[in-house]
Amino acid sequence: MAAVKPFICIRPRGEMAARTAALPYDVYNRQEACEAVKGNPYSFLNIDRPETQFPAEVDTYDDRVYEKARELLDSQIKEGIYVTDSDPAYYLYELTMDGRSQTGIVACCAVDDYINGVIKKHENTREDKEQDRIRHVDATNAHTGPIFLAYRRQEELKRLVEQAKKEKALYDFVSEDGIRHRVWKIGDPGMVKAVEEAFEKLPAAYIADGHHRAASAVKAGLKRRKENPDYTGKEPFNYFLSVLFPDDELMILPYNRVVKDLNGLEKEGFLKKAEEKFEIHLLGKEAFAPDQKGTFGMYLEGEWYGLKIRPEYESEDPVAGLDVSILQDQLLGPVLGIGDPRTDCRIDFIGGIRGLKELERRADSDMKLAFSMYPTSITELLAVADAGQLMPPKSTWFEPKLRSGLFIHRLS
Missing domain, CATH: 3.30.1760 (Conserved hypothetical protein from pyrococcus furiosus pfu- 392566-001, domain 2)
Incomplete structure (x- = not known):
């Protein structure tokens, strides 16, 4: 039974979505990231890769780098670049590439589901990569890059998604690489309850892309539990930001x-x-x-x-x-x-x-x-994860990539 929860979302002001949305932090090396943020101080990559704000001689993992991420995020929220929704909600995130669309549900997944294997993985992670994101999460007090999850198609969720997409989109823009991004909010209490109950019927979810981000988010949550021994399990740090897609909408490239x-x-x-x-x-x-x-x-x-x-x-x-x-x-x-x-x-x-x-x-x-x-198929990926096995490195390449900066989840 998967616990997939609505959350209080920090998101860009409507007209700022296209300017803030950025490719994931790990698709760039440092030099590429520095080039990518030139001329756009509101690209979320400035926050995701804060070493871009320093000269090359400053180490990527310097304490000042992570402090800069917190400073930039807090200042842009204060400036009104980002708004904080007042009610827990789900969001739909549709990406369209070359005429093919996939729609995911933006939500928070449980740290315990990752630990207990309800959220299944198919890759190993590296400690050094995890530590970087743990420090980033700690410094910003936020999950800023969603984990890309898949689930086996479920008719009830499909119906709810189709119903929610009849409303006006919060965002609708085309990024520089030609990908169209559309976002809707599911805030109606009845719809929220229906989505949550539909997810509870799922036996498992699967990490498609973002194993390091997932492992880091979970370890950051466990760190908060140690720091708060009286935690109840309902605190935001017990959950991590995710976008969940039905398996039949996903395409893996070679x-x-x-x-x-x-x-x-x-x-x-x-x-x-x-x-x-x-x-x-x-x-x-x-x-x-x-x-x-x-x-x-x-x-x-x-x-x-x-x-x-x-x-x-x-x-x-x-x-x-x-x-x-x-x-x-x-x-x-x-x-x-x-x-x-x-x-x-x-x-x-x-x-x-x-x-x-x-x-x-x-x-x-x-x-x-x-x-x-x-290309490896999504069916093969799910079979490996169900068998509790791991794929060789570099087995899958998912496109299009989820943008960071459209959805932010605070840990407290």
């Missing part, structure tokens, strides 16, 4: 790979070894994106190849049967010597949104060969 070298092999020797596990066809100059599971594109020395895993190396296991696992276990590891893709500097990962030309560019410049992947 997460492609590029590799630095052939692990000491000549081209022909490499192809011969690869043929032991894969059927290989030379395709020529035209870029190739796989159109079915178990197939891969490979770009090497100016030519594309089609690879298909031989049947005896397929697997029914939720993790071993993923295409990212097949490529790693049957080719990247044993042939190219990529033992741990998390730490090996000879491999890099390219989000599918970047396209096949980016694979060619990298393989023709600083890398040697590239692999185009068939």
